[in-house]
Amino acid sequence: MxxxxxxxxxxxxxxxxxxxxxxxxxxxxxxxxxxxxxxxxxxxxxxSALARSLKMNRTNTIGMLVTNSTNPFFGEVVKGVERHCYEKGYNLILCNTEGDHNRMRESIDTLMQKRVDGLILMCPSLEGEKLESFERSPNIPVVVMDWGTMSFESDKIQDNSLHGGYLAAQHLIEHGHRNIGCITGPMSKYQAQKRFEGFKQALQQADIDLNSQWVDEGNFECDGGYNAMQRILKQDKLPSAVFVCNDMMAMGAINAAHELGITIPEQLSIIGYDDLHIARFMSPALTTIHQPKFRLGKAAVDAILQKLSNADAPHKTVQLEPKLVERKTVRTVVEP
Structure with missing residues (x-):
């Protein structure tokens, strides 16, 4: 050489x-x-990038860990991170933990050994856990996305899931629905809790009772929505609409309804959450709550770079607001 x-x-x-x-x-x-x-x-x-990094004490590299990079939601967020890294002259190292705690810890240690300038964590399965790697390397800026309580200091980028859940229920109510169910995400997860809380707030304000038989817990994956919808549709009385707390589960829920001969939205209205790219191409196109995935990624990179330029800056939380995207899966109910 x-x-x-x-x-x-x-x-x-x-x-x-x-x-x-x-x-x-x-x-x-x-x-x-x-x-x-x-x-x-x-x-x-x-x-030599290695020689340059040793001399400058920077590698111009950011590490990112995600729970499951095969989920389109994570992929769309990662796209925003990668694009903004490129625009700012940084490289991105992506690790997929697949929800494995040990793999998460090992990946963090590996990224630390590679001397990344900062870390972006999108692994809510480890919410509240103590991560010793950050105690050993307190000067490396860390940004977390969509976590609840944390045991370490960091900047935080999140979607306002409380408001998003409220918007979803409000949209159904405005279209005349009063018999409304909900397929939640895993209730151990912060964002699932907040979406369900916002949903219930809207029902309470409209003086609508929530039927517990129409509430079921999913797993944020297609099979979770499918199984939860099957259980809801076994009840003697069915809801006229269901808020499904992410688009992946909404796809599974719609499939379950179709298998039972229930048409969407004529017999059952569905509203999702996330606004995945594929949501508009479903049949019928999915009404959903748009989560600003690309901007979430961009904001995470900006938070890392700001911390690198000013290590003494206080930690902050950046909250991005969701919005309703109306398509074809919610019908208007006309009172007799």
Whole structure:
């Protein structure tokens, strides 16, 4: 592998001049720069990222951990992170924990060993856990996304799930529904709790009683929505509408309804949450609550960069607001 000394010899300049040209930290005449760059190209020289990181104490790399990168929601958030990293001259190392606690801890240790400049965590399955790696490396900025209580200090980026759940129920109520069910996410998770809480607030304000037989807990995956909807539809009296607390479960719920010959929205209205890219292409297209996934990713990167530029800045929480996206899965109920 060619070195700066090899380039200097071929270009007829000093090693320090080669360093100045490659690093672009000092002015070097156009003629000399051209000679150096030509020599570097002929020798297939590539600057050592490791050497540069040791000298600058920065790697221009951000690590990100997600619970399940196969879920389209995570993929859309990661897209926002990766795009903004690229725009800011940073590389992204992505690790998928698949909800495994040990894998999560090992991934954090690996990223620390790779000297990442900051960490973005999107692993709510570890909410509230103590992570010793952060105690050993307190100067590495950490941003968490959609977590509840944390045992370590960090910036936090989150969707206002309380308001999102409220919007979903309000939309159903405004369309005349009073017999409303809900498929929640795992109630151990902060965002699932908040979406259900917002949902109940809207019903209470409209003086609508919540039938516990129409409430079932899912797992934020398609099979969870499918199984929960099957249980709800076994009741003697059925709801006219169901709020499903994410789009993945909504897809499973709609499938379960179709298997029982229940048409959407003629016999059962459905509203989801997240506004995945595929939601608009479902049949019928899914009415849902839009979560600003790309902006969540961008905000997480910005929080890391701000902390790198000012390590003493206080930790903050950035909350992005959801909004209703009306499509074809909610019908208007006309009172007789």
């Amino acid at each position: 060619a070195s700066m000394k090899d380039i200097a010899k071929l270009a007829g300049v000093s090693t320090s001049t080669v360093s100045h040209v490659i690093s672009k930290r000092r002015y070097v005449s156009e003629e000399i720069s051209e000679r150096v760059n030509k020599a570097a190209k002929e020798l297939n020289y590539f600057p």
